[in-house]
Amino acid sequence: MKTRVATIILNRNLGIITNNLYKKINKYNKKYTDIFVIDSGSDVKKKSKYTTWSANWKKAKQNGLRFSRGMNYGLLKMYQENKFKDYEYFLLLTNDSEVESKPFIKELVNIMNKVKSIAILSPCSKKWGEKVLLKDKKLKFFWYIHNNAYFVRKDFIELVRKKKNFNYLNFLFDGKNFRGFGADSELIMKAYKNNMSAAITSKVWIEENENYLLKKSSLIKTDPYDRNLKLYINEGLRWIKRKYNFDSRWDMHLHVKKYYNIFFEKNKKLLKYKI
Secondary structure (H helix, E strand, C coil): CCCCCEEEECCCCCCCHHHHHHHHHHHHHHHCEEEEEEEEECCCCHCCCCCCEEECCHHHHHHCCCCHHHHHHHHHHHCCCHHHHHEEEEEEECCEECCCCCCCHHHHHHHHHCCCCCEEEEECCCCCCHHHHCCCEEEECCCCCCEEEEEEHHHHHHHCCCCCCCCCCCCCCCCCCCCCHHHHHHHHHHHHCCCCCCCEEEEEEEEEHHHHHHHHHHHHHCCCCCHHHHHHHHHHHHHHHHHHHCCCHHHHHHHHHHHHHHHHHCCHHHHHCCC
């Protein structure tokens, strides 16, 4: 199988953790992916030894990039260096992700190749309530996915990305939403609006180890967990209000679900994937 997947890992001051994740993915998936590490303003001694590109400007060093800006930056650098075109899929990961000891990327590629409508595929987590909705099925389309692991089709990124005046604030995600509350919903909405879909699979499991945020916030140079959660929600709600004039995240969910239902009205052959 030709390498068609680019894995992007976002690191901030947890270089050893990032190195371990890199090595594990590489050990089981070397045939299937190239790995790129984005450094989000880390101290020099806390960068990953596998760092591909570093955000080393003042604000990045002070506050980091967070998921949306970090992934924008990685995709932007790939585009600028003419690497973007070499891949069909992009696996977007934070460095606190815990992956399986198997060639799981091959599984993700097989799913995307089989179900061409999927724009965004998210490996399931054993902690999620959504796994109950999957029941005995291995794949379902969802209108809400909250995860830090996205397997994204290049054709979808090309369809919805910023075409002019693009930068690390706007390439794919809206970087004005710094902490990312609601960013997942916006991306999923764009998929369904363009007659594509977002799915969860239990064929692959990826867990987020929140202990790093709970216990190492000072090392990461981020806000303590409780304060970060409060800011994440409050800043995100203000972003949703400014951009969509919705008063709650539930309003945003209902907006996405509207396009989810329209998608199945147009694609009745895919109703077996509806929850």
